[in-house]
Structure formats: structure tokens, C-alpha cells
Amino acid sequence: IYGVARQESRFMPAVASGAGAQGLMQILPSTAKWTASRYQLSDIPMNLSDPVANMTLGAYYLKYLSDRFDGQKLLATAGYNAGPGRSASWKKKLKEPQEGAIFAELIPFRETRDYVKHVLANTALYHQVLGTASSESRLTALLGTVTPSPSIDMPAASTE
Secondary structure: OHHHHHHHHOOOOOOEOOOOOEOOOOEOHHHHHHHHHHOOOOOOOOOOOOHHHHHHHHHHHHHHHHHHOOOOHHHHHHHHHHOHHHHHHHHHOOOOOEEHHHHHHOOOOHHHHHHHHHHHHHHHHHHHHOOOOOHHHOHHHHHOEEOOOOOOOOOOOOOO
């Protein structure tokens, strides 16, 4: 969360993007509504310039992305920037597991490629600063290994 907030807004709660994203986590109003509905956060105000509301909605959206991508921080982070559908499509193209650092370099959008590297580097740094550093919070661990989606074997078509 700190890694994303640092990259998105430099911790300035009133910042807004030209695309309409708002606040510390630069959440689009439509994403905020979807996230609030998905996680039944009816008590969260939809005032995205409110730091608590913004961070709460951003954290829940990151949780959704992390769950969707089986805890893969690289894919969740790329999805936060470029959309989860794009992250899924990039993963789908893999034929075999790929080191996260290589996968990140092959992201076709420079903005997203740079975003992922900065957010995960920020995340590793904040683990150090906050005293929560472990082998799992090292940049190489955060990048991880991206594995192909399991293929689903379809039954053979019937000739009857």
C-alpha cells in the first residue's frame, strides 16, 4: 500500500489525475464504487480526497488484485496501473515460468513497466524503513516468478 501511494501521489491526498483518479492511491470513482460494493464497504465515504477512505478503498482493491493473481505482487501491481485484464492477458501469453524481473521488462507499456519497478522497489524500501524486512520483502522476492495459467483440457468433441 505504501509502495503504491508513494508512486501514485507522493502521499499528497488532494492530488487528481487527468484521467479522474483521485487521492493518495489515485482511485477512479468507478473503481472505488466497484470495490466498495464488492467488499460491502457501505460505511466508507465516497470522498476520495479523504485519506482514510482512499487508502481503505485502495487497500481493498489491491487485495482483490492480489487474490486474482494468486499473490503475485508483480501482476497485481501491473493490474493496478494498466487494468487487471491486461495483466491477465500478459500472463496468458507465457508458455513456461518466467523470472519476474524479465517479465517486468517485457511489459509492453513503458509506463506500466516503470510503474511496476518503482512500486515494488518502494515496497521493499518501506519494509526496510518500517522494520518489517524479511526474505519475502526483498525486491527479487516481490518480483517473484510468473507462471503460466494452468491450461484447461477440453473434452474431445463428440462425432455423434
